[in-house]
Amino acid sequence: MRDLRGPAATLPSVRADLATISAAKRAFDRALFASLDAGQIPSGQVEADVRSLLVADNQFETALERGAAASATPGLAAATAQILSTGDGARRAAATVREDLGLPPPPDDQA
Numbered sequence: 241m242r243d244l245r246g247p248a249a250t251l252p253s254v255r256a257d258l259a260t261i262s263a264a265k266r267a268f269d270r271a272l273f274a275s276l277d278a279g280q281i282p283s284g285q286v287e288a289d290v291r292s293l294l295v296a297d298n299q300f301e302t303a304l305e306r307g308a309a310a311s312a313t314p315g316l317a318a319a320t321a322q323i324l325s326t327g328d329g330a331r332r333a334a335a336t337v338r339e340d341l342g343l344p345p346p347p348d349d350q351a
Contacts, residue, residue, distance in 0.1 A: 254316060255308045258323075262304035269297050286340045289333070296333040300326040 273294060275281055281290050303326045307319035335345055 251310070251313055251316065255310060258304045258308035262301045262308060265297055265301050265304070269294055269301070286337070289336050289340050293330070293333040293337050296326070296330040300330040303327070 272290065276287065276290055276294075281287050300323070303319060303322040307316055307323050310316035310319055338345060
């Protein structure tokens with residue numbers, strides 16, 4: 241995936257990348273929801289945190305899809321703040337679930 245801010249980032253390429261990211265996140269969330277539905281996620285706080293993650297991811301995916309649907313650069317620019325904000329919320333929710341499960345933070349979150 242190319243740098244979305246780099247010189248090679250054209251509107252069509254950025255739109256395609258945002259759509260790809262959204263589709264991958266939706267596929268992951270479908271699998272996570274299926275695990276939740278099948279009772280494979282511990283009940284209690286872990287389950288509540290996974291549900292919060294699914295809500296945060298849905299907001300992020302919606303913002304990504306809005307950016308991917310932008311027909312002009314100003315529309316993409318307008319979607320950027322929402323993508324960044326909802327992405328940060330999804331990242332925090334994922335970090336909570338990782339902590340619940342005793343997993344380390346992702347490599348990009350480690351100092």
